[in-house]
Amino acid sequence: xxxxxxxxxxxxxxxxxxxxxxxxxxxEVSNVKEAxxxxxxxxxxxxxxxxxxxxxxxIVKADKEKVIAVFENLPNxxxxxxxxxxxxxxxxxxxxxxxxxxxxxxxxxxxSGMFGPPSFEKASIHWDGKDKQVSVKLKYL
Numbered sequence: 001x002x003x004x005x006x007x008x009x010x011x012x013x014x015x016x017x018x019x020x021x022x023x024x025x026x027x028e029v030s031n032v033k034e035a036x037x038x039x040x041x042x043x044x045x046x047x048x049x050x051x052x053x054x055x056x057x058x059i060v061k062a063d064k065e066k067v068i069a070v071f072e073n074l075p076n077x078x079x080x081x082x083x084x085x086x087x088x089x090x091x092x093x094x095x096x097x098x099x100x101x102x103x104x105x106x107x108x109x110x111x112s113g114m115f116g117p118p119s120f121e122k123a124s125i126h127w128d129g130k131d132k133q134v135s136v137k138l139k140y141l
Contacts, residue, residue, distance in 0.1 A: 025071040026133040027058075029083050033104055033140055037062050037087035041069040041136075043079040047120040050080050062087070080123040081108030083136045104138035112139075 027041050039062050042054030049055065058069035062085060084093045085104030094102045108125050111118035125134055 022073075023129050023131045025074060025127060026131075027069045027071070027081060027083070028066060028133060028135045029060075029069070029106065029138060030066040030135060031104070031106075031138045031140075032062055032065055032067060032085060033138070034087075035062050035064045037085065037089050039067045039069070039138075040084050040086050040091075042082045043071065043074070044082065044120065045077060045079055047080075050120040050123075051082055051117060054082070055079070059086075074127055074129075076127055076129045078124050078126050079108075080120045081125065081134065081136060082117075082123065083107070083138065085138055085140075100141055102141075104140045106136040106138045108134060108136060110135075110137050 029039050029041065032039060039060045041058045041060070043056040044050045044053075045055040056071060056074060056079075058071065060067045060069050083106045086092070087103050088094065093105055096102055107118050107123040109123060111122035113119070113122075117123075125132075
């Protein structure tokens with residue numbers, strides 16, 4: 001009896017987790033100013049966590065011109081993309097006293113906001129589990 005209950009619980013658990021894809025999401029980051037520091041790519045699954053806590057993230061050694069971050073086995077869904085060129089590798093986007101970024105940054109769909117970052121919706125892509133490549137061009141102010 002215990003074995004039947006355990007098997008049923010395992011089967012139920014399999015159907016309650018989101019579908020994980022077999023495809024690969026490649027985020028190509030271009031316009032990297034110099035091969036110094038890292039390029040940090042964050043995928044955000046909800047508007048509430050956007051730019052606060054990425055659901056998935058990759059840190060890639062900076063290379064002049066472009067780098068590629070590869071994500072595998074992602075659950076299907078919508079993800080906003082945020083990228084920073086963390087030149088001094090302190091784990092954050094450095095800004096001046098007015099809040100203007102001193103390091104490179106970019107968002108999915110090359111979205112931009114009027115006076116600050118774009119919305120979750122503008123920076124989002126839909127991930128259906130199939131191989132996909134998206135591009136983000138870094139901006140430096």
